[in-house]
Amino acid sequence: SRIWAVIPAAGTGSRFGGKLAKQYLPLGGKTVIEHSINTLLARGDISAIAVALHKDDEVFSSLACANDPRVLRTTGGSERANSVAQALIALEEADDADWVLVHDAARPCVSQHDIQQLLELGCAHAVGAILAAPMVDTVKRSDKRGDIAETLDRNELWRALTPQLFRFGELRDALSYCRERQFAVTDEASAIEYCGRRPLLVEGSCRNIKITYPDDLAIAEVFLSGEER
Numbered sequence: 071s072r073i074w075a076v077i078p079a080a081g082t083g084s085r086f087g088g089k090l091a092k093q094y095l096p097l098g099g100k101t102v103i104e105h106s107i108n109t110l111l112a113r114g115d116i117s118a119i120a121v122a123l124h125k126d127d128e129v130f131s132s133l134a135c136a137n138d139p140r141v142l143r144t145t146g147g148s149e150r151a152n153s154v155a156q157a158l159i160a161l162e163e164a165d166d167a168d169w170v171l172v173h174d175a176a177r178p179c180v181s182q183h184d185i186q187q188l189l190e191l192g193c194a195h196a197v198g199a200i201l202a203a204p205m206v207d208t209v210k211r212s213d214k215r216g217d218i219a220e221t222l223d224r225n226e227l228w229r230a231l232t233p234q235l236f237r238f239g240e241l242r243d244a245l246s247y248c249r250e251r252q253f254a255v256t257d258e259a260s261a262i263e264y265c266g267r268r269p270l271l272v273e274g275s276c277r278n279i280k281i282t283y284p285d286d287l288a289i290a291e292v293f294l295s296g297e298e299r
């Protein structure tokens with residue numbers, strides 16, 4: 071079976087703010103999204119990458135990677151899950167049994183090492199796998215008043231990162247299943263979980279941050295400049 075990739079990049083970066091969406095901001099001599107795409111393009115075993123763009127996107131076509139024959143473009147939706155679903159449709163040659171890696175445009179610091187681990191362990195698993203990082207803070211659940219209702223056991227809590235790896239047909243069907251039922255899907259794994267399946271957690275580097283707020287860009291710059299370590 072082959073491996074495909076999807077990059078959701080149709081968001082507007084409302085928490086980051088500013089005119090230009092965060093995936094197009096400069097970072098270490100390139101834009102944020104070019105780091106994400108180039109890291110996947112560097113792997114010869116990825117057949118094609120479908121990038122979901124905002125309907126009014128005017129930037130992507132000017133990037134060097136836009137001309138790569140393995141990079142396909144499509145228009146995303148108002149929710150991340152819809153953007154991913156649209157990108158799957160754009161991968162017309164994929165078979166249901168193929169694998170698909172979904173990776174946020176806004177995670178430019180993912181390492182080749184972590185992608186390799188995810189593919190090795192995920193492709194050997196019945197359902198697939200996601201990169202995840204152990205919780206470093208103690209996590210509280212609040213009640214409606216804002217008082218602490220419960221302290222959760224940190225040892226069984228993980229932060230979900232991307233890439234996330236699933237069978238192409240299973241992910242497509244899980245996203246449409248959840249869409250019909252209006253289930254909240256915040257990552258691909260949650261859609262698969264709603265279908266009663268249990269993906270594997272693969273521990274990845276906590277350097278694989280999502281650019282969400284302006285400070286994250288400065289942190290990413292530091293992580294990328296120390297990449298040789």
Ligand code: CTP
Pocket residue numbers: 077078079080081082083084085086093122146147148149150151153154174175176177280281282
């Ligand atoms: N994304 C997308 N389609 C959407 C929303 C988000 O393709 N309708 C993409 C973003 O471009 C980003 C990734 O999903 O690469 C992770 O989403 P997030 O960090 O939440 O980005 P934004 O939605 O753009 O930011 P915000 O939530 O602050 O508005």
Ligand code: MG
Pocket residue numbers: 081
């Ligand atoms: Mg968002």
